[in-house]
Amino acid sequence: MYSDFIITGIYLVLMFAAGLFFSRNIKNTSDYFLAARSAPWFWIMGSIWATNIGFLHGYLAHGGAAYEWGLIQANFEWFQGPFGYILSGIFFIAFYWRAGIFTVPQFLERRYGAAISTIYSFAWLIIFVVTIAAELYLGGMFLKNILHIPFWPTVFVLTAVVGTYTLLGGLGAAIMMEFVQFIIMMLGTLPLLFILLNIVGGFAGIKHVLISQWGVSSQYFTVLPDIHHPYGPGPWIILGQCLVVTLGWCAGHQSMVQRNLGARSLYDAKLGYVAASIPKTLGAFLYIVPMIAAPIIFSQFGIFVEKSDAAYGKLILNLLPQGMVGLFIAGLLSAGLSSISSVLNSSSTMVIKDFYERFFVKGKSDHHYFIAGRIATFGVIAVSLLLVPVVLKVYLIMWLEQTLIAMVLGPFMGVLMLAIFWKRANTPGSLAGFLTGGAFAIFMQQVMHINIFFQISWWSFVVTLAVTVVVSLLTKPPDKAKIEGLIWESDFKAKLGVVVSQRAETNGTRVLAVPEIKIHKPAWYLNLKYWATAVLLIQIILLFFFG
C-alpha cells in the first residue's frame, strides 16, 4: 500500500513539474490556444488518443459500460477508428486548417453566421463542464477505492495539478504532457489484460463461463446486437454511431480538432489523426475486454462492486500486486488528467474566442486575450468542481454524457455536411435545421422516452438535414463570395485560405495567419494510405473474430 502511495505521489509531483517546464515558453494566444502550430504528427497522435481516452471515455465509465452491457461497448473503438478518425483526418481537418481558425464554431460562423455558431459553442461548453466534473468525480472515486483516501481532498489535488499546468501552459503544455501520458497509459495498463486472461482462460474461457455456465445471452459478446437490444441495437449503431456520432465527435469536438490545428503542417495533422486510430482500436483490449471478464472475477473472489463505474478500480486493486498498483494508478491518472486538461483548454479557447472576444471585449491586444484565456481556464474548472456533486447522483455517468452529446452531434453533423457539400445551404436553413434537430432530439428523449442515444442522434441528424434543405430552398441562396473557400467544390479557388482570411479581416474578425499547406512526398512508412489501410485491416480482423 505504501509503495503504491509513494509511486502515485511521485507521479503527481512529476506531472506538475513537467507541466510547469513545458509551459515556460508560452507567450501569446497562438502559443496558448494552438501550441504555435508546431506539433509533429506523433505528438498529435499521442495527444488525440490521450484526449479521447480518460476516466470517462476510457477506463472507468466506458469500461463500466462494458461491464454493464458487454462487448457492444467496443463499437466506440472499432467503428470510431476508421469512420471517425480516418474520415475526419482526411476530409474535415483540411477545411478547418485552411480557414486558419481556433475553434469549430468559428468555421460555422464563417459559413452560416454568428447565431448558429454561438448556440453550438454554448451547447459544447455545457458538455465540457459536465465532462470535466465527471472526470473529476471518477478520478476521486477511483483513488478513494484504491488507496482508501477521502474523496474530496483527492478531487481537489487532481484539480490543482491538472488546472495549474493547463492554466499556465495552454495547448502546448497539454499536447506534450498528453504524449508522455499516452506512453505511460499504454505501458501501465496493458499488464492487466494478460493477468486477467491468464486467470479466466482467455476470451474463450470468459465466453464459456458466462454463456455455458451462467446462461448469459450471446449478445453480451457481440458489437452489433439485434434491433431489440435495450442499450445499442446493431442497426442504430451503424446509422447513429458510424454515420453521425463518431464523425461528429471527431470533426466537431473542439478538443479533438484543436490538437490537429496545433500541428506543424496539414500533413502532420492528417497523419496524426489517422495514426491515432490504431491505439484507439486497440484500446478495447485495455478496458473493454478486461471488464467483460470482471463479473467472473468478482463472483469467484468475492469482490464487492458498488456500481459499474467502480468496477475497473476494484479489478486492479484485487488482482495486481503492490507496487504494480501504483504504476497502474499512474497510467490511469495519465488518462484522466490528459482528458481533463484537453477539455479544459478547449473550453477556455471557446469562452475567449466564441464569446468574450466576439461579444464582450473586442479589439484588445493579444496579451489581453492571453491573460483572459488563463482566467477562463480557472473559471471553467471552478464551475466543474461545483458540478461534481450533481454528477455523483447519476447512475451511469456515460449515459448522461452520451445523452447530452446525442442532442448536439446529430444537428451538428446535419449542418456541417450540408455546409461543406451543398452550396445552396444558407443561414436561415441551417439555423432552422439545427434548432429543429436539437428540439427533436430532446422530444425523443423526454416525451417519447427513447434512451438509445444512437437512435436519437440518427433521427435528429435526418430531421436537421431535411429542415435545412427545405428552408434553404425556400429562402435566398448564400452570397457566392461569402462561401468561397468553405465548400468542397471550390476550395482550391480559395488559394489555401487567402480568400477566407481576407474576408475575415474585412469583417473585423481576428484570424491566425493562414498556414502554408505543404505538399511533399512523405517517406513510405509515413504514407497516409498505408496507415489508413493498416487500420481498416485491423478493424476487419477484429470484427471477424469478435463481431
Place this chain on the structure above:
Amino acid sequence: MRKSVIVLAGLLFLFVVTAARGQEKFIDVRQSMADNLTAVKTAVKAADWTAALEKFGKAREIWEAGVKPIILGGVKSDTQFQEYFGRIGEVETGFGVIGQLLESRNGAEVEAKVNAVIWGISHHPRGFNVPEPRYTVWDWVFGLGIGLGFLVFAIFFGLKLRRSYYRRYLKTPDRGKG
C-alpha cells in the same frame, strides 16, 4: 460585496458537498459489510473462529441496520434499488448458511458462501438480462443496406473528391503561397 460573494459561494459549496455525502452512504454501508465478510474469510483461513464470528456478526448487523433499510426505502422511489431488492432473499439465506457453518466450525464452504453474499450486494451487469438475439429483416435492411451501403459510398466518394482536389491544387500556379 466581495465578502458576500465569497460567503454565498462557500454556502453553495457546503450545500453540494452535503448533498453528495448522502449519495455515498449506500455505497459506504455495502462496502463496510463486504469488508467485514472478507475479514470472515481471512479469520476462517487462520482458524480464528472467534474473530470470524465477530466479523460475521458485524456484517449481519450492517445488513440489518444499514443496507436492507436503504434498499427497502429506496425501491419505492428509485428503480436502481430493484436489482438489490430482488436479491434480499438470496443474501439472507446466505447469511443463514454461513452462520451455521461458523457455529459448527466447518470452514470448507465458508469462502464460497461468503463470496456469494458479497456478489449478492454487488451491482450486476444489466447485459446479463438481455435475451438471446432475434435478428429480423429490419436488422439487415437498416444495418447492411442503408448503414454499410452509405459508409462504403462515403469512403469512395470522399477518396474521389480528395484525389480531384489535389489534382486541381497541383495545377494551381501560385500553390503554397497562401
